[in-house]
Amino acid sequence: DTGVSQDPRHKITKRGQNVTFRCDPISEHNRLYWYRQTLGQGPEFLTYFQNEAQLEKSRLLSDRFSAERPKGSFSTLEIQRTEQGDSAMYLCASSREAMSSYEQYFGPGTRLTVT
Amino acid sequence: AQSVTQLGSHVSVSEGALVLLRCNYSSSVPPYLFWYVQYPNQGLQLLLKYTSAATLVKGINGFEAEFKKSETSFHLTKPSAHMSDAAEYFCAVSENTGGFKTIFGAGTRLFVKA
Numbered sequence: 001d002t003g004v005s006q007d008p009r010h011k012i013t014k015r016g017q018n019v020t021f022r023c024d025p026i027s028e029h030n031r032l033y034w035y036r037q038t039l040g041q042g043p044e045f046l047t048y049f050q051n052e053a054q055l056e057k058s059r060l061l062s063d064r065f066s067a068e069r070p071k072g073s074f075s076t077l078e079i080q081r082t083e084q085g086d087s088a089m090y091l092c093a094s095s096r097e098a099m100s101s102y103e104q105y106f107g108p109g110t111r112l113t114v115t
Numbered sequence: 116a117q118s119v120t121q122l123g124s125h126v127s128v129s130e131g132a133l134v135l136l137r138c139n140y141s142s143s144v145p146p147y148l149f150w151y152v153q154y155p156n157q158g159l160q161l162l163l164k165y166t167s168a169a170t171l172v173k174g175i176n177g178f179e180a181e182f183k184k185s186e187t188s189f190h191l192t193k194p195s196a197h198m199s200d201a202a203e204y205f206c207a208v209s210e211n212t213g214g215f216k217t218i219f220g221a222g223t224r225l226f227v228k229a
Contacts, residue, residue, distance in 0.1 A: 040222070041222070042219030042221050042222050043159070048216065091159070093159075103149070103161060103164055105161075106158035106159040108156075108158045109158050
């Protein structure tokens with residue numbers, strides 16, 4: 001169990017550029033979640049995958065955001081035409097479907113700064 | 116709809132003193148409840164969870180929490196604070212309906228004074 005990993009850990013980009021983040025969940029976990037965390041706030045749910053299927057998207061996830069999990073393993077989160085308001089920590093988490101407690105394991109996050 | 120309220124965005128205690136972080140939740144169905152800790156520039160780590168078994172839940176690092184349905188509360192306590200406990204703490208709720216969405220509170224930052 002190597003834990004959830006995220007890449008990159010930090011990303012600085014200029015407004016209007018596109019960025020892509022990657023998340024590698026714990027290997028036997030078939031559920032994967034993306035959250036956004038702004039300064040002084042708790043994580044806010046963005047989207048959720050069960051295997052390769054994206055089952056729910058938050059209203060926070062505008063049309064500029066897209067997430068994929070093509071083979072049911074790693075996931076990518078892309079933000080197009082970044083805005084300063086997108087600056088935040090993007091957290092990925094995973095869990096096992098069989099776990100009745102819905103406990104999620106979090107990665108270290110990707111901190112995005114849009115200048 | 117689920118929601119979580121953490122009372123107090125900042126709590127300061129002296130080393131060795133009792134830690135009490137308050138959490139109230141709202142859920143239309145029996146909830147799963149969690150406390151997570153976050154150290155600077157790191158992800159969240161699970162401290163403990165309530166899953167409808169014992170109402171008093173023991174977690175890591177000496178923390179525990181008690182589920183009180185009548186008060187819709189799930190307060191986190193630790194008898195004696197340590198300097199290493201200084202961090203941000205988040206209470207969270209998931210609904211026990213086969214759902215997957217976890218709602219987090221805004222967090223409480225714990226300061227520990229020497």
